[in-house]
Amino acid sequence: MEAARWAPSAYNEQPWRFIVGEKGTEVYNHILESLVEWNQLWAVNAPVLVLNIAKQLFTHNNTPNDTYKYDLGQAVAFMIIEAMNQGVVSHQMSGFDSDMAEKSLNISQGYHAVSVTAFGYQGHKDMLTEDFAQLELKPRERKNFDTIVIRGKFND
Numbered sequence: 001m002e003a004a005r006w007a008p009s010a011y012n013e014q015p016w017r018f019i020v021g022e023k024g025t026e027v028y029n030h031i032l033e034s035l036v037e038w039n040q041l042w043a044v045n046a047p048v049l050v051l052n053i054a055k056q057l058f059t060h061n062n063t064p065n066d067t068y069k070y071d072l073g074q075a076v077a078f079m080i081i082e083a084m085n086q087g088v089v090s091h092q093m094s095g096f097d098s099d100m101a102e103k104s105l106n107i108s109q110g111y112h113a114v115s116v117t118a119f120g121y122q123g124h125k126d127m128l129t130e131d132f133a134q135l136e137l138k139p140r141e142r143k144n145f146d147t148i149v150i151r152g153k154f155n156d
């Protein structure tokens with residue numbers, strides 16, 4: 001959370017807010033219930049679920065902050081990298097019902113629930129069911145460097 005707090009943001013607005021749900025609390029249950037069924041299946045094992053929300057208007061002039069999601073995402077990225085540094089693993093999710101989460105957690109007008117992050121400790125692969133093992137143990141993939149880094153003309 002401290003790493004997220006220090007993230008840069010447009011106009012230093014710091015539009016991010018984090019609703020922290022610890023397992024066994026009402027907040028945790030509300031966040032869990034807002035997840036799509038598939039995510040609930042595994043996220044229920046996480047000791048902490050965080051609802052990532054952000055303020056949509058700039059505070060200084062009440063105009064739309066076009067980068068509120070960008071700023072929130074950057075703060076979350078800082079958070080998960082520092083978590084990793086401290087031995088805590090994370091899994092982000094956009095598969096959730098934001099309206100439901102906003103209602104059940106009384107999120108004020110003008111704030112939008114963008115994503116959820118599950119935090120926990122790395123388990124052992126033997127704990128996975130067959131279905132999850134297939135997904136979790138397959139090689140991780142990314143686009144080639146040359147696809148994402150453009151040195152000449154953009155030509156997609």
Ligand SMILES: Cc1cc2nc3c(=O)[nH]c(=O)nc-3n(C[C@H](O)[C@H](O)[C@H](O)COP(=O)(O)O)c2cc1C
Pocket residue numbers: 039091092093094095096115140141
């Ligand atoms: C914004 C965002 C939303 C995501 N939503 C989900 C989700 O709802 N459910 C899920 O299982 N994974 C979700 N993921 C995880 C991605 O599917 C995952 O990062 C991607 O497939 C690459 O896998 P890897 O990071 O293990 O290599 C999300 C990741 C991000 C950054």
